[in-house]
Amino acid sequence: xxxxxxxxxxxxxxxxxxxxxxxAAKGLSADVELLHVLGRRDAxxxxxxxxxxxxxRSQLLERLSALDEERFRLLQQSGRLALDALRERLAAAxxxxxxxxxxxxxxxxxxxxxxxxxDLLVIGKRGEASDYARLHLGSNLERVIRASTxxxxxxxxxxxxxxxxxxxxxxxxxxxxxxDAVSRSPLARGVAFTVVTAGERTGEARRMLESALSLLxxxxxxxxxxxxxxxxATVIGAxxxxxxxxxxxxxxxxxxxxxSLVVGSVTAELINGCxxxxxxxx
Numbered sequence: 001x002x003x004x005x006x007x008x009x010x011x012x013x014x015x016x017x018x019x020x021x022x023x024a025a026k027g028l029s030a031d032v033e034l035l036h037v038l039g040r041r042d043a044x045x046x047x048x049x050x051x052x053x054x055x056x057r058s059q060l061l062e063r064l065s066a067l068d069e070e071r072f073r074l075l076q077q078s079g080r081l082a083l084d085a086l087r088e089r090l091a092a093a094x095x096x097x098x099x100x101x102x103x104x105x106x107x108x109x110x111x112x113x114x115x116x117x118x119d120l121l122v123i124g125k126r127g128e129a130s131d132y133a134r135l136h137l138g139s140n141l142e143r144v145i146r147a148s149t150x151x152x153x154x155x156x157x158x159x160x161x162x163x164x165x166x167x168x169x170x171x172x173x174x175x176x177x178x179x180d181a182v183s184r185s186p187l188a189r190g191v192a193f194t195v196v197t198a199g200e201r202t203g204e205a206r207r208m209l210e211s212a213l214s215l216l217x218x219x220x221x222x223x224x225x226x227x228x229x230x231x232x233a234t235v236i237g238a239x240x241x242x243x244x245x246x247x248x249x250x251x252x253x254x255x256x257x258x259x260s261l262v263v264g265s266v267t268a269e270l271i272n273g274c275x276x277x278x279x280x281x282x
Contacts, residue, residue, distance in 0.1 A: 174251020
């Protein structure tokens with residue numbers, strides 16, 4: 001059975017992550033693991049000695065330690081309650097089998113330990129620390145897209161059933177992989193696709209687009225294509241709005257190119273500016 005790993009936290013994106021995971025789970029008949037990772041810096045500290053002076057030191061250290069442990073217990077309790085609520089949300093949406101896991105550690109390490117058993121990773125566009133930083137992607141998302149070998153479904157602030165989708169296509173390996181995956185995915189059934197290439201309408205661009213459309217149509221999918229001059233982020237973002245798409249499908253650059261993700265690559269611009277979920281393939 002397919003397996004979906006959905007990473008959640010206390011951010012405003014957690015419910016949308018659950019909704020995206022439920023959508024994928026129903027279409028793929030997949031299990032879902034909800035994963036909430038508390039950072040190591042959230043764990044109680046045993047050493048406050050460098051933070052206080054000598055006078056009254058013993059009592060103060062004991063109080064600081066007790067407060068720190070209580071804060072961590074509250075974080076764990078809050079995390080468990082959030083996972084319970086999200087698990088109920090997934091079950092109500094029809095997800096067949098949902099597990100919830102609370103861990104303390106590093107998110108990337110926890111994902112890496114589960115990747116070999118997963119088929120899809122779902123994560124919010126932004127996390128708790130950057131809910132309202134609209135000009136930036138969440139730091140965990142940047143790290144995950146760099147490191148993960150799985151397709152990553154990036155949840156937007158809200159989710160709606162996908163009836164139309166835009167595929168950003170530039171002929172690169174990531175875009176070709178995304179196209180091939182879509183042509184074979186049960187999630188694509190009943191979805192109308194618009195394949196968009198940004199750039200000049202050259203003979204080569206037309207051949208690439210026609211090849212992409214042929215692959216989708218051979219898989220029994222409804223697909224149309226367009227070549228639009230302009231900057232990719234602007235052109236593709238406009239196509240999402242114009243078509244009323246509920247999903248953007250795209251490829252990501254290889255590991256070395258992903259260093260530019262933070263400073264404004266097309267990948268980052270599209271994810272950041274798009275109001276719908278983005279499915280990113282390596």
